[in-house]
Amino acid sequence: xxxxxxxxxxxxxxxxxxxxxxxxxxxxxxxxxxxxxxxxxxxxxxxxxxxxxxxxxxxxxxxxxxxxxxxxxxxxxxxxxxxxxxxxxxxxxxxxxxxxxxxxxxxxxxxxxxxxxxxxxxxxxxxxxxxxxxxxxxxxxxxxxxxxxxxxxxxxxxxxxxxxxxxxxxxxxxxxxxxxxxxxxxxxxxxxxxxxxxxxxxxxxxxxxxxxxxxxxxxxxxxxxxxxxxxxxxxxxxxxxxxxxxxxxxxxxxxxxxxxxxxxxxxxxxxxxxxxxxxxxxxxxxxxxxxxxxxxxxxxxxxxxxxxxxxxxxxxxxxxxxxxxxxxxxxxxxxxxxxxxxxxxxxxxx
Amino acid sequence: xxxxxxxxxxxxxxxxxxxxxxxxxxxxxxxxxxxxxxxxxxxxxxxxxxxxxxxxxxxxxxxxxxxxxxxxxxxxxxxxxxxxxxxxxxxxxxxx
Numbered sequence: 001x002x003x004x005x006x007x008x009x010x011x012x013x014x015x016x017x018x019x020x021x022x023x024x025x026x027x028x029x030x031x032x033x034x035x036x037x038x039x040x041x042x043x044x045x046x047x048x049x050x051x052x053x054x055x056x057x058x059x060x061x062x063x064x065x066x067x068x069x070x071x072x073x074x075x076x077x078x079x080x081x082x083x084x085x086x087x088x089x090x091x092x093x094x095x096x097x098x099x100x101x102x103x104x105x106x107x108x109x110x111x112x113x114x115x116x117x118x119x120x121x122x123x124x125x126x127x128x129x130x131x132x133x134x135x136x137x138x139x140x141x142x143x144x145x146x147x148x149x150x151x152x153x154x155x156x157x158x159x160x161x162x163x164x165x166x167x168x169x170x171x172x173x174x175x176x177x178x179x180x181x182x183x184x185x186x187x188x189x190x191x192x193x194x195x196x197x198x199x200x201x202x203x204x205x206x207x208x209x210x211x212x213x214x215x216x217x218x219x220x221x222x223x224x225x226x227x228x229x230x231x232x233x234x235x236x237x238x239x240x241x242x243x244x245x246x247x248x249x250x251x252x253x254x255x256x257x258x259x260x261x262x263x264x265x266x267x268x269x270x271x272x273x274x275x276x277x278x279x280x281x282x283x284x285x286x287x288x289x290x291x292x293x294x295x296x297x298x299x300x301x302x303x304x305x306x307x308x309x310x311x312x313x314x315x316x317x318x319x320x321x322x323x324x325x326x327x328x329x330x331x332x333x334x335x336x337x338x339x340x341x342x343x344x345x346x347x348x349x350x
Numbered sequence: 351x352x353x354x355x356x357x358x359x360x361x362x363x364x365x366x367x368x369x370x371x372x373x374x375x376x377x378x379x380x381x382x383x384x385x386x387x388x389x390x391x392x393x394x395x396x397x398x399x400x401x402x403x404x405x406x407x408x409x410x411x412x413x414x415x416x417x418x419x420x421x422x423x424x425x426x427x428x429x430x431x432x433x434x435x436x437x438x439x440x441x442x443x444x445x446x
Contacts, residue, residue, distance in 0.1 A: 208384070229385030245385040246370065323382040324372065 009086055010307060011042040011079075011114075014094030014290075015052025015062065019331075020236045023094040025052045026293040028059060030303035033296060037307070042086050048345045054336045061086070064348035072101045076108060088114045090310045092303065094287055096172050099124060117310035119265045119286050120218075126261070127284040129169055129200045135284075139260040141253070142280045144272075146202035152185045158201055167202040170195035175237065177204065205282070207274040210247065211239070212254045213289050215302050217309060217317075218264030224302050224318045225254045226295040231326070239291055239329075244298050246323040253279050266292075266306050294327040360407065362433050366443040367402045381441060388439065393418065397432050 010031055014022030024043070031039050043062030045053050053062040063082050066074040075098075082088065091114050093102040102109075103118050110116070118124075126135050129146075136143030144167075147158060158166070159181075168187035169175040172195055178184035188199050214225035227250040232241035250271060257269065268289040270282040288302060295302050298321040308315040344350040372380040377395045379388040390398060393414065400410045407429065414425045436442055 210385075231385070243385045246382040247384065324380055 005036065005038045007038040007040060008089040008307065008311070009040045009042060011044050011082070011086075011088050011091040012059075012094065013044045013046075013065070013092070013098060015043050015045050015050040015059070016047070017051040019234060020238050021290045021329075022050075022052075023288045023290045023292055025055065025058065026290055026296075027092055027094060027288055027303045028052070029293050030296040030301050031307065032058065034301060034304035034307070036304060036313075039307075042082065042088065044082075044091075045344070048341060051334065053344055053350055054334055054340060062344065062350050064344065068098050068101050072104050075101050076105050079105075079109065079114070080112065083112060083114060090115045090307050092116070092288070092306065092310075093118070096285065096287065099286055115310040115312070117265050117306050119263060119267075123261060123263060124286055127286060129171065129283065130198060132200075132281075132283070136281065139257065141257065141260075142278060144203040144205050144280050144282065146200050148198035148200050149188075150197050150199075152188050155181060155184045155188065155201065162201070162203055165204045167204050169200040169202055171198065171200070202282075205272040205274055205280045207272045207280075209282075210245070210250055210271045210273060210279075211242075211289065211291075212250055212269045212271065213267070213292060213295050213302065214254055214258070214269075215266050215305055215309075216258040216261075216263035217315075218262055220259040220262045222255050222258050222317060223305055223309070223315065224295065224300045225251055226298060226300050226302075226321050227251060227254075228291065228294060232328075241326060241328045242291055242294060243326045244294060244321060244323050247273075249273075249277070249279055253281070257281075257284075266302055291327060291329075294325065295321070297327065298322040298325045360430055360433055362401070362410075362429065363406050365401065365433065365436065366404075367398065367436070368441060368443050371402075371441060373398055373402070379441070381439070384440065386439065393428065394432060397429065401436075 012024045012027055014024030016022040017025040028041050041059045043052055043059040044065045045062050046067055052059055065078050093099055103121050103124055106116050106118055130148040132143050133146055165177050165179045166184060167175055168178050168184055168191060170191040174191045174195060176187035178187050192199050210227055210229050212225055212227045215223040217223050227245050227247055228242040229245050230239040230242050234240050254269060266288040268285040272280045272282055292302055300318040300321050305315050340350055370382055377390045379390060397410060411422055411425050415422045
């Protein structure tokens with residue numbers, strides 16, 4: 001039988017399938033299972049030991065790209081080099097830290113035939129952790145109280161308004177629970193050394209953590225939404241197991257978030273439900289989460305829908321999903337020839 | 351007959367188990383709204399199934415004491431304990 005499906009070449013980042021995994025490999029699994037198109041996957045990696053680079057059954061070819069700190073011009077020029085060889089149709093960036101560059105470059109990339117479907121720069125900035133209190137006020141969403149601080153001395157002044165414990169958070173990643181001043185200072189120093197300033201000090205909400213992943217069309221409509229409860233959490237706070245749930249309040253909050261922000265692209269909402277059943281929005285991740293394959297497994301192939309939106313193809317919103325389906329993550333040792341490691345390390349491609 | 355104590359301390363007659371709760375034959379209980387799961391023993395499973403059918407306290411106590419040949423007062427205590435657990439784990443409908 002002749003296959004009439006269009007074949008797309010899709011570049012994907014986040015191939016670090018490690019203990020705190022990037023979403024790339026899960027995104028690629030979703031793309032491989034897309035029913036509406038075939039695809040050729042080009043991996044984009046920052047480090048030579050990102051496991052996805054060596055998963056040849058999932059990724060046809062991988063290229064090194066420069067770190068975000070090298071600037072958008074360096075990234076653009078590398079992407080154009082890759083594009084010349086591979087003729088990319090779509091790029092799906094999966095790290096918070098690289099999104100600024102990809103959003104900034106999205107028009108230029110599109111002019112060159114590389115499509116993406118990302119939040120606007122305004123949406124990206126509005127949902128930053130340091131802007132979360134304003135975001136909550138603007139969009140009428142409960143968020144925990146928080147303050148961005150630049151020195152450890154500021155923690156003392158927070159004691160008057162906040163109760164212990166406090167959540168000490170990095171600008172992009174990392175969070176730690178502190179039960180007293182000493183722990184807060186230690187966390188401040190540790191996280192700021194890695195991720196810079198400011199540090200966000202957030203009120204701790206007691207309750208159960210839920211996450212919702214989904215997709216907004218940029219016009220206020222919900223294209224996809226799947227809520228999940230983490231069942232097994234690693235010491236880095238990452239879900240190693242989770243289950244889909246039917247919580248209507250979480251779905252309503254997601255629809256409200258999409259309607260009021262007109263969010264464009266994929267996202268993950270981190271929610272905390274307190275004992276009174278109220279939801280607090282802890283964080284908005286402006287990208288696909290690492291557990292996205294659970295959404296694919298319950299009937300919402302978000303990577304496929306995102307690709308279709310990027311291409312400007314008509315895309316139907318998902319209306320349903322299977323509740324009570326679990327994901328359980330596992331680690332897998334691959335045996336890799338030194339020549340492959342050498343190839344990616346020296347030539348920047350494999 | 352329902353004891354005075356049960357009359358005062360239980361509202362099991364008006365308690366409705368959430369209708370989307372999944373209960374398997376071997377006592378695995380899943381609440382799809384919260385994602386929580388539990389296991390219950392055979393007595394718990396019997397109580398849960400009777401509650402889902404809308405059975406009243408008296409009928410549940412009678413049925414269980416007959417099935418397990420146990421004293422009604424003991425079943426009554428178990429039923430109160432079970433009711434407290436159902437509340438604690440938010441498995442009843444009045445919670446929506």
